[in-house]
Amino acid sequence: MSEAEDFEIFLAAPPGLEPVLAEEAREAGFTGVVVTAGGITARGGWADAWRANLCLRGVGRVLVRVAAFRAMHLAQLDKRARKVAWGEFLRPDVPVRIEASCHASRIYHQKAAADRVARAISETIGAPVVAEAALRLLVRIEDDLCTISVDTSGEPLHRRGHKLAVGKAPLRETLAALFLRQCSYRGGEPVLDPMCGSGTFVIEAAEIATGLNPGRSRRFAFEALAGFDAKAWDAMRQGTPQAAPEARFFGSDRDAGAVRSATANAERAGVAGLCQFDCHAISDLARPEGPTGLVIVNPPYGARIGNKKLLYGLYATLGRVLAERFSGWRVGIVTSEAGLARATGLPLAPPGAPVAHGGLKVRLWQTGPLK
Numbered sequence: 001m002s003e004a005e006d007f008e009i010f011l012a013a014p015p016g017l018e019p020v021l022a023e024e025a026r027e028a029g030f031t032g033v034v035v036t037a038g039g040i041t042a043r044g045g046w047a048d049a050w051r052a053n054l055c056l057r058g059v060g061r062v063l064v065r066v067a068a069f070r071a072m073h074l075a076q077l078d079k080r081a082r083k084v085a086w087g088e089f090l091r092p093d094v095p096v097r098i099e100a101s102c103h104a105s106r107i108y109h110q111k112a113a114a115d116r117v118a119r120a121i122s123e124t125i126g127a128p129v130v131a132e133a134a135l136r137l138l139v140r141i142e143d144d145l146c147t148i149s150v151d152t153s154g155e156p157l158h159r160r161g162h163k164l165a166v167g168k169a170p171l172r173e174t175l176a177a178l179f180l181r182q183c184s185y186r187g188g189e190p191v192l193d194p195m196c197g198s199g200t201f202v203i204e205a206a207e208i209a210t211g212l213n214p215g216r217s218r219r220f221a222f223e224a225l226a227g228f229d230a231k232a233w234d235a236m237r238q239g240t241p242q243a244a245p246e247a248r249f250f251g252s253d254r255d256a257g258a259v260r261s262a263t264a265n266a267e268r269a270g271v272a273g274l275c276q277f278d279c280h281a282i283s284d285l286a287r288p289e290g291p292t293g294l295v296i297v298n299p300p301y302g303a304r305i306g307n308k309k310l311l312y313g314l315y316a317t318l319g320r321v322l323a324e325r326f327s328g329w330r331v332g333i334v335t336s337e338a339g340l341a342r343a344t345g346l347p348l349a350p351p352g353a354p355v356a357h358g359g360l361k362v363r364l365w366q367t368g369p370l371k
């Protein structure tokens, strides 16, 4: 793959958090970053797509745009699809699946569009096109413009490969990372989650502090593309080792199973030595010794778990405990209802954008350092 490659790379983000991902991508050195609906675009080559998969904590998947052309009718799609240099990125021996969508275009039949592209691939490079293939090509026809992208991620990127044990309503790691970033967490202070469930916030925070790449333990779809350079990829994955952070990371939950899961997940992620998980209710939460930091929590809410009246009481207890014992700490609360957030009685700033999570919209509510 040449140095001169310059593609559009689409980085998917949860709608509402696109600007937060844009900030992360710019800080990580990605160029040409533009916020769009459902993600951001950047420019770069294949190695930039690998790096986005490996390093960016907030991205859900990484698509590389490999072709764009006008197609007014199926015969034109057929002709132009045969001119795409498929062999530069697809291997004849690796099956691929095609997902097509059509919007506001003269070509409106998705299946017919997918069939034309499938035929172009089979008849030019001979790669099998099968519905069950792991490698995915996305064909999107909008306003008669056909764009073709390769999904370089495969499994969604929140599956980092460490959180195998989960309890009720776990947060996606990508979402947790973006909420931590929204709370201005950059790795230099302690983080505590008093309703930690499977430990998502605590483990993400510890990984950020340690400089561990989120994609270090998993495989990616781009490893099956033509021109994939395993040696260069290995070198990229090795990364630069970082010194162990001074900050510590705390999780607790009243559910013993959740605490066991969080501990096992932290061990798999290689950050157990920095994390402490305890089993107790929020009312027994004690302030850790040492510097102040961030309390970030995703308490039970709404239709997902439990009953409303109890929930208001739980949020009130959370707020009281934090107000009494956590002066100097900042607080971030992820919840679906403004009324529940307000029931904490904490001095909350206006909330962040609504973000889809498990069929509900959640928002991040934040305080400054508590008095």
Ligand SMILES: C[S@@+](CC[C@H](N)C(=O)[O-])C[C@H]1O[C@@H](n2cnc3c(N)ncnc32)[C@H](O)[C@@H]1O
Pocket (backbone or CB within 6 Å): 167, 168, 169, 170, 171, 172, 194, 195, 196, 197, 198, 199, 200, 201, 252, 253, 254, 255, 258, 280, 281, 282, 283, 298, 299, 300, 301, 314
């Ligand atoms: C929505 S889940 C948190 C999920 C977590 N963020 C994750 O990614 O796995 C809420 C958690 O709050 C815990 N919880 C509920 N009431 C509690 C209480 N009074 N004290 C401590 N934990 C409590 C539950 O056991 C559950 O694990």
